[in-house]
Amino acid sequence: MFVYVFMGLAPFTQFRLGIAPFTTTNLNALFYGESILIVLVGCLAWLVGNSWVSRRPPSRGAVTERSVVQLRAQILFVVFFIAALYYIISIGPAVLFESREARANSVAELWSNPVSEILTLGTSMGLLVSYVSQRQAQAGLDALRATNFSRTLLIVNGLSLFIFVNPVSSSRYLFGTVVLSVLAAHGVFSTRRAFRAVTLAAVPGFVLLFPIADYFRDITMEEGVTLDVVRSMLSGDYDSFAQVMNAAEYVDDQGVAWGRQLLGAILLWIPRSLWATKPQPTGAILADYKEYSFHNLSAPIWAELFVDGSWLFLVVGMLLLGALLCRLDQHTELILTRQGMPGLIGCILPFFMVILLRGTLMGVASSLLVVLVTSFFVTKRRQLSSPERP
Numbered sequence: 001m002f003v004y005v006f007m008g009l010a011p012f013t014q015f016r017l018g019i020a021p022f023t024t025t026n027l028n029a030l031f032y033g034e035s036i037l038i039v040l041v042g043c044l045a046w047l048v049g050n051s052w053v054s055r056r057p058p059s060r061g062a063v064t065e066r067s068v069v070q071l072r073a074q075i076l077f078v079v080f081f082i083a084a085l086y087y088i089i090s091i092g093p094a095v096l097f098e099s100r101e102a103r104a105n106s107v108a109e110l111w112s113n114p115v116s117e118i119l120t121l122g123t124s125m126g127l128l129v130s131y132v133s134q135r136q137a138q139a140g141l142d143a144l145r146a147t148n149f150s151r152t153l154l155i156v157n158g159l160s161l162f163i164f165v166n167p168v169s170s171s172r173y174l175f176g177t178v179v180l181s182v183l184a185a186h187g188v189f190s191t192r193r194a195f196r197a198v199t200l201a202a203v204p205g206f207v208l209l210f211p212i213a214d215y216f217r218d219i220t221m222e223e224g225v226t227l228d229v230v231r232s233m234l235s236g237d238y239d240s241f242a243q244v245m246n247a248a249e250y251v252d253d254q255g256v257a258w259g260r261q262l263l264g265a266i267l268l269w270i271p272r273s274l275w276a277t278k279p280q281p282t283g284a285i286l287a288d289y290k291e292y293s294f295h296n297l298s299a300p301i302w303a304e305l306f307v308d309g310s311w312l313f314l315v316v317g318m319l320l321l322g323a324l325l326c327r328l329d330q331h332t333e334l335i336l337t338r339q340g341m342p343g344l345i346g347c348i349l350p351f352f353m354v355i356l357l358r359g360t361l362m363g364v365a366s367s368l369l370v371v372l373v374t375s376f377f378v379t380k381r382r383q384l385s386s387p388e389r390p
Contacts, residue, residue, distance in 0.1 A: 001199075001202060001203060001206075002353075002354055002357045002358070003039070003043060004203065005203060005206045005207065005238075006238060006240040006241070006300070006357075006358065007039050007240060007241050007244075007300075007302075009207070009233070010233045010238035010240070010241065011238075011240075011241035011242070013230060013233040013234070014233060014234060014238070014241075014242075015032075017230070017234070019234050020234075020242055021234055021235060021236050021238060021239040021242055022234065022235065022236060023235075023236035023239050023292065023294050023297055024236070024239045024242035024243060024246065024290070024292070024297065025292075026290060027242055027245050027246070028245065028249045030249075031245045031248040031249045031252070032245065034248045035241065035244045035245040035247075035248050038244055038247075038248060038302050038303075038306055038314065039241070039244060039302055041311070041314060041315065041318075042301075042302045042305070042314055042315075042318045043318075045314070045315045045316075045317075045318035045319040045322065046318045046319070046321060046322035047322060048319055048322065049318070049319035049320060049321065049322030049323035049324075049326070050322035050323065050325070050326040051322075052323060053322075053323045053326040053327050053330075054326050054330075057330055058327070058330055058331065058334070067379060067380060068133045068134075068136045068137040068344060068378055068379055069137070069378060069379065069380055070134065070137035070138070070150065072133075072377060072378040072379075073130055073133035073134045073137055073378045074130075074134065074150070074153055076126065076129065076130040076133065076374055076377060076378055077127070077130035077131070077134065077153065077157045079126070080123055080126035080127050080130055081127070081156075081157075081160055083119070083122075083123045083126065084123050084127060084160055084164050087119055087120070087123060087164075088163075088164070090110055091103065091106040091107060091110065092106065095169070096163065096164070096166060096168070096169050097166065097168050097169065098168070098169065099168065099169060100168075100169050100170070100171065102169070103169040107119075107120065117363065117366060118366050121174070121364075121366060121367040121370070122366060122367065122370045123164060124161075124164060124165045124170070124174060124178070124367075125367050125370040125371050125374070126370055126374055127157065127160055127161040127164060127165070128161060128165075128177075128178055128181055128182075128348065128371075129344070129348065129370075129371060129374040129375055129378065130157055130374070130378070131154070131157045131158055131161050131182065131185070132181060132182070132184075132185040132344055132347050132348060133344055133375075133378040133379070134150070134153065134154045134157060135154060135182075135185040135186065136185060136341065136343075136344060136347075137150075138150060138151070138154065139187075139339075139341065158182070161178065161182075162178070165178045172237070173354055173355045173358070174355070176205075176351065176354070177348070177351045177352050177354070177355060180198075180351040181347050181348045181351055181352075183198075184341065184342055184346070184347040184348075184350075184351075185341065185347050186341075187341050189336075189341075189342070190336065190341055207229055207232070207233075208229065236294075236297070239297060239298055240298055240300040240303075240358060243283065243286060243297060243298055243299050243300060243303050244300060244302050244303045244306070246286045246289070246290055246303070247282075247286060247299070247302075247303035247306050247307050248306065249289075250285070250286055250289050250307060251306060251307060251310055253289075254289065256306075256307065256308060256309050256310050256313075257279070257307055257308050257309075258308065258309055259308055259309065259313075260279045260308070261279055261282050261285075261304060261307060261308045261361065261362070262304075262308055262361070263279075264278055264279040264280075264281075264362050265361040265362045265365040266365075268362060268365045268366055268369070269369075279362075280362075281299065281360040281361075281362040281363050282299035282303060282304050282307055282359065282360045282361065282362070283295070283296070283297035283298055283299040283359065283360035283363065284297070284360070285307070286299060286303070286307075297360070298358045298359050298360060299359040299360035299361070300357060300358055300359050301317075301318075301321070301356070301357055301359060301361070302314065302318075303359070304359055304360065304361050305317040305318065325353075328345075328346075328349070331343075331346075332345075332346035332350075344375050344378070344379060345371075345372075345375055348371055348375075349371070352367070352368070352371065355367070356368065
């Protein structure tokens with residue numbers, strides 16, 4: 001879905017009109033063909049890894065599930081509820097419902113860039129994990145055992161989540177991830193019909209709803225709501241293929257980073273005061289190379305891998321990603337058949353994948369880390385057995 005919309009439909013529209021996204025101008029047309037090849041090779045490597053693992057389903061008794069502990073989920077909510085209150089009081093409650101620009105400006109005045117990203121995205125993901133985990137804990141209990149206190153806490157968690165992550169001042173990718181994850185926790189994807197309906201609606205949703213959501217980006221809100229799909233395709237939200245082109249040009253001119261960008265994402269928690277040569281996000285590196293004034297650019301996983309290690313990293317990295325996510329799919333499907341909803345990670349990660357695929361990796365790694373760490377905290381391991389195959 002991501003490749004179709006962001007690597008296919010959007011760049012086709014841009015090049016058919018001869019207009020680049022306004023955030024990634026001055027593209028070098030000499031790297032257009034190579035960029036198409038980068039996308040295709042990456043997709044093929046992904047499919048090879050996926051196909052290889054799909055032929056080897058998990059053996060009986062080898063699948064484990066992390067079941068939610070309700071008390072831990074409630075403790076997690078209290079922690080991130082306090083963080084959200086501190087954040088809201090600091091920037092002012094009214095700013096949450098003005099615009100994304102107003103919220104970003106208020107946050108930038110209070111905290112430096114790394115701290116602001118951790119507070120905003122970390123708190124968002126923490127509230128989401130606490131909500132989904134509380135919901136799953138209650139769904140696993142007998143209705144008579146679910147207390148009024150636990151139900152009330154879940155409602156407060158949901159309200160806090162959608163106040164903090166709202167369609168006015170939050171990014172569309174983040175808000176969409178939250179909505180779909182909450183729906184998954186309530187069993188919306190438990191039937192094939194519902195799954196197909198949501199999947200088929202997702203592609204036109206990306207194309208048609210983004211222009212409407214873009215209304216809240218500008219602090220002045222002077223232009224009004226529009227359904228101009230073509231204009232939306234020319235915005236910075238659809239700069240993924242342009243950034244692949246910039247990555248190909250950068251590698252041709254500057255060479256590869258040989259893993260430095262990936263290392264920076266893994267060790268994102270180390271402050272620059274202790275790591276003076278800590279790499280910048282790939283999107284920012286490409287922006288500096290192209291002399292763009294705007295640095296908050298995407299760097300899709302294709303561009304990340306190509307900058308880090310050219311064709312070698314691209315093929316190996318996408319192959320491993322395809323294999324890993326196929327295995328996660330198999331585990332999620334097994335859990336879904338057992339309890340009528342995906343596991344905790346299965347409710348969140350599939351929708352968060354759009355953010356991960358779009359990048360930049362160093363920009364979203366903190367959110368992924370929060371999801372993984374908090375999910376580990378609220379769960380305990382238990383063994384599942386694979387169903388008998390005919």
